Amino acid sequence: MTWDYxxxxxxxxxxxxxxxxxxAWKETSRPLAVGITASGILLFFLFIIGLWISLExxxxxxxxxxxxxxxxxxxxxxLITYIRWNYRWxxxxxxxxxxxxxxxxxxxPEIHNKTLMPALQSPWFAPHVIVYMFAYAVLGAAFLVAxxxxxxxxxxxxxxxxxxxxxxxxxxxxxFLTIGMLFGAIWAKEAWGHxxxxxxxxxxxxxxxxxxxxxxxxxKHQPESHTAALGIVIFAFVLLQICWFGINYLPAAQGSSxxxxxx
Amino acid sequence: MEGAVICFGLFITGTILQxxxxxxxxxxxxxxxxxxxxxxxxxCMLIMHLNKKRSAIIRWLSGxxxxxxxxxxxxxMVLIMGLNRQTPVQSDIHPDGIVADIGFSQLTSxxxxxxxxxxxxxxxxxxxxxxxxxFKIANIGFLLNHIGLSVVLWGAILGSGDMQRxxxxxxxxxxxxxxSDTMGKISxxxxxxxxxxxxxxxxxxxxxxxxxxxGVSLPNGKPEVLSMENDSLNGKLLDWQLTGSKYLPRxxxxxxxxxxxxxxxxxxxxxxxxxxxxxGAKKEGWVSYGSFMFPxxxxxxxxxxxxxxxxxxxxxxxxxxxVFTKEGKSIPATIEVNKPLKVNGWKxxxxxxxxxxxxxxxTCTFELVKDPWLPxxxxxxxxxxxxxxxxxxxxxxxxxxx
Numbered sequence: 001m002t003w004d005y006x007x008x009x010x011x012x013x014x015x016x017x018x019x020x021x022x023x024a025w026k027e028t029s030r031p032l033a034v035g036i037t038a039s040g041i042l043l044f045f046l047f048i049i050g051l052w053i054s055l056e057x058x059x060x061x062x063x064x065x066x067x068x069x070x071x072x073x074x075x076x077x078x079l080i081t082y083i084r085w086n087y088r089w090x091x092x093x094x095x096x097x098x099x100x101x102x103x104x105x106x107x108x109p110e111i112h113n114k115t116l117m118p119a120l121q122s123p124w125f126a127p128h129v130i131v132y133m134f135a136y137a138v139l140g141a142a143f144l145v146a147x148x149x150x151x152x153x154x155x156x157x158x159x160x161x162x163x164x165x166x167x168x169x170x171x172x173x174x175x176f177l178t179i180g181m182l183f184g185a186i187w188a189k190e191a192w193g194h195x196x197x198x199x200x201x202x203x204x205x206x207x208x209x210x211x212x213x214x215x216x217x218x219x220k221h222q223p224e225s226h227t228a229a230l231g232i233v234i235f236a237f238v239l240l241q242i243c244w245f246g247i248n249y250l251p252a253a254q255g256s257s258x259x260x261x262x263x
Numbered sequence: 264m265e266g267a268v269i270c271f272g273l274f275i276t277g278t279i280l281q282x283x284x285x286x287x288x289x290x291x292x293x294x295x296x297x298x299x300x301x302x303x304x305x306x307c308m309l310i311m312h313l314n315k316k317r318s319a320i321i322r323w324l325s326g327x328x329x330x331x332x333x334x335x336x337x338x339x340m341v342l343i344m345g346l347n348r349q350t351p352v353q354s355d356i357h358p359d360g361i362v363a364d365i366g367f368s369q370l371t372s373x374x375x376x377x378x379x380x381x382x383x384x385x386x387x388x389x390x391x392x393x394x395x396x397x398f399k400i401a402n403i404g405f406l407l408n409h410i411g412l413s414v415v416l417w418g419a420i421l422g423s424g425d426m427q428r429x430x431x432x433x434x435x436x437x438x439x440x441x442x443s444d445t446m447g448k449i450s451x452x453x454x455x456x457x458x459x460x461x462x463x464x465x466x467x468x469x470x471x472x473x474x475x476x477x478g479v480s481l482p483n484g485k486p487e488v489l490s491m492e493n494d495s496l497n498g499k500l501l502d503w504q505l506t507g508s509k510y511l512p513r514x515x516x517x518x519x520x521x522x523x524x525x526x527x528x529x530x531x532x533x534x535x536x537x538x539x540x541x542x543g544a545k546k547e548g549w550v551s552y553g554s555f556m557f558p559x560x561x562x563x564x565x566x567x568x569x570x571x572x573x574x575x576x577x578x579x580x581x582x583x584x585x586v587f588t589k590e591g592k593s594i595p596a597t598i599e600v601n602k603p604l605k606v607n608g609w610k611x612x613x614x615x616x617x618x619x620x621x622x623x624x625x626t627c628t629f630e631l632v633k634d635p636w637l638p639x640x641x642x643x644x645x646x647x648x649x650x651x652x653x654x655x656x657x658x659x660x661x662x663x664x665x
Contacts (some may be wrong), residue, residue: 113490115466115576118600175655182644182651191601193428193612193632195640196419198371203345210338217334221327252348257302 001050003109005261009047010102011076017075017098021091024082037079037091044072057116057221060129061261064110067101067198069130074098081141085165094145094201120261124187135176139212139240142169146233149226163226166233167219174212192258200252201259211236227249264321266332273382274336277375281366286352287377292424294635295519301421308385312392325389330350333383340379344370384420387413387567411646418639426634430614432545433458435625438587442631444596454606456629463622467491468531470550472501475567489539496533502541503564509534510518516557521549528556535570555620571656582613582627598629609633 020037042117048068051059059065059214081087145166156164185195186203196202215232218225247253248260292300323329347367358368366373379479391409393401429442429452438455450470469490472481480486481501489500496507514532515524521532532551538544546564550572553559561569579599586594586606598604604611610632617624634640 030518113488115578118577118580121579122601128616166504171654175651178268182648185644186641189637190603193603193610194426194628194634197635198344199351200345201339205339207341210334210341214331214334214338217327217331221331250345252346256348 001047001123002054003051005050005203006048007106007108008034008134009044010099010106013040013044014095014099014102016043017091017095021095024088024091027088033078033091034083037075037082041072041075041251044075048072055114057114058125058126058129060121061116062110063166063248064105066129066133066244069106069133070140071098071101071105071138073134074101074140077137077141081169085168087165087251090141093148094141097144098142106113117261119191119258122191124183124190128183128187131176131183132180135173135180136175136240139173139237140174142166142233143237144167145169146230146237150230159226163229165220166230167216170212170215171235174209174216177205177209177212180208184241188246199259200247200250201243204239204247208236208239208243211239266329270332270336270379270382273378274375277373277378278365278579280374282364284374286366286369286372287374290425294425295420297424301417302357302429305388308388308392312389312396315393317509321389324386325393329386330390333379333386337383340370340376343367344376345389363621364604367433384413384416387416404650404657407646407650407653411643411648411650414643414646415640416643418636418641418643422634422636425636427632431456431629431631433584433627433629435459438585453589454609455587456611457587458625458627459585460615461582461622461624462580462581463577464581465622467494468533468552468572468575470496470500470505470533470535470570470572472564472568473561473571475569477561478523480573481568491533496535499540500570502539503570504538504540506536507533508536508547514551516551516560521551521560521631524585528554530554530557531572531575532560533572537562537564537570539565555623580613580616582616582629584627586611608635 016036017040020033020035020040023036024033027104048059051068059068073096074094075091076090081090081094094206145162149159149166184202188197189195211232216228217235218229218232222228242250271483273618310534310604311318311321312325315325335528347362348372350368352381354370357363361501362368366375370376391406391413395406395410427444429444429450431439433439433454433456435458438457439448442452442590443449443597457636467490469488471486471488473479474481474483480488487500489496489498489505491510494510494512496505496510511521511523511532513523513525513529514521515526515529516532521534530553531549532549534547536545536547536548542565544565547560547623549560550562550570551557551560552572552574554606559571561571563569581597581599583595583597584604586596586604588607590621594606596604598611600613603613612630612632613627614630615628617626
């Protein structure tokens with residue numbers, strides 16, 4: 001399976017996701033919404049596996065490849081949230097966001113060649129990046145919830161329920177951020193000699209992590225100040241974006257990061 | 264509010280210290296100084312904790328507001344680091360101007376960063392003590408996360424003074440006992456490295472079309488390449504149909520042609536037949552990326568364009584070495600990127616080679632790292648991983664419709 005098929009896979013998967021989202025929104029049938037969304041995710045996952053086999057390396061090297069995993073994890077996180085907490089709108093959001101990232105990949109594909117530089121040939125490569133992409137997807141969902149809540153005035157009881165969703169997503173997100181960061185630290189010790197070097201990517205990863213820690217502590221300290229907490233979710237998500245790809249454009253990080261593998 | 268004032272005060276104090284005494288020097292923080300400092304610090308913390316009933320300040324320091332301000336202040340410091348270009352401590356570049364003077368260009372060795380970091384660590388420790396000394400099973404997630412982070416940070420603090428990172432340039436046929444530190448100071452080590460052989464495994468060669476005048480690969484901005492598969496080249500590149508008719512993975516350029524050659528300095532060479540699909544023009548000839556012994560070879564196509572073979576991308580760097588210890592042991596080993604060698608508490612990393620000679624390099628640079636506090640850091644990492652899994656698995660759930 002090569003990149004040439006990507007357009008068709010996107011078409012088929014996003015049709016499944018859109019159908020699933022509509023069914024969930026209309027509350028026609030829960031099992032049908034779950035099943036049809038899951039088949040879209042499965043198809044997308046099979047494409048990733050196929051790409052993996054044809055490239056003879058994990059497709060995780062370029063930014064475009066990390067976007068590919070992001071568009072896979074978003075509907076998955078949406079589906080898990082839907083199954084676990086039963087929010088009927090979550091699939092619409094995750095579908096929309098996944099399609100946006102697929103379209104970016106269609107318009108701006110990266111060169112997908114087979115080479116994998118020795119620095120990335122490690123058993124830690126796949127877990128480190130995949131765990132991070134999953135965390136990014138969960139925190140992307142938290143970001144959408146925050147926007148939704150800040151935008152629309154809710155009654156007090158509804159707002160409290162949504163804040164619980166936001167808490168849950170941030171908890172899961174920061175758990176995976178932490179795991180990704182610690183895997184990265186162990187790998188860095190094996191590859192670069194030190195577990196933490198304040199490389200620009202690491203600096204912004206730390207900032208992102210601290211941002212979400214701030215949210216968790218604020219929620220414990222002042223559970224009623226929703227706006228401040230949601231503001232932090234949005235701010236932390238901006239930090240996350242800088243960490244993910246923003247540092248490629250940030251003047252202070254130019255040429256000084258060893259976390260750059262696009263060619 | 265109090266927290267913000269404290270952090271601002273620490274920042275100002277740090278900045279004044281920075282302007283008067285200069286950057287923080289971790290060299291003084293070596294064993295046993297670091298351990299004595301930590302011991303006194305922990306005893307102080309414990310005394311403070313035990314007196315918390317008598318002092319509102321100590322109670323406040325282990326409270327939520329203090330945590331919030333500490334995380335916020337540390338986040339601000341990290342953002343300064345992210346937004347302002349950092350210069351490595353050992354570099355020869357010394358940025359000047361007000362931003363550099365207050366320590367923002369080498370933030371990790373600035374006083375303001377250190378004070379705010381220690382403030383955060385203090386609050387983390389007091390909070391952990393508050394909950395940890397009254398153990399409840401419901402607090403297990405809290406404790407794993409907070410104790411884990413404390414242990415990691417203390418491992419890093421104590422390690423910052425004791426960690427040694429040395430560079431050694433080893434040569435073939437000659438054991439090297441000396442290594443230099445980041446400041447360039449040379450010392451003799453209890454172990455020596457002799458390079459036996461250095462190798463680079465490469466990805467298959469590829470070809471691309473360049474503009475003869477600018478040297479830019481075409482199409483401009485979105486260069487295309489054609490890679491060899493299973494030692495053969497066959498495919499289309501721009502308007503040209505390309506076929507490789509003879510491939511020599513190890514070759515020498517002798518009297519106008521390439522012949523098979525297995526010795527030092529060998530390059531890869533490919534004889535290509537090219538046919539322009541639009542004009543029908545035909546060209547053929549050798550392409551090669553050359554080596555330190557042989558020049559590179561391009562095949563001229565038309566309209567100022569040439570077919571070239573760029574250097575192959577490396578797949579694996581490996582050094583076979585023999586490590587000698589003072590006790591008289593000799594250890595044969597292979598050191599690769601991502602696969603350091605562990606000897607007597609040292610980790611030996613492959614850092615570089617003589618790039619002008621490429622795979623025929625006769626020297627390799629190794630980095631030797633010793634961090635006696637690493638087991639402490641790893642213990643903390645394991646605790647934090649357990650804490651993260653706990654956070655994920657026991658997130659409160661709710662199944663109500665909205």
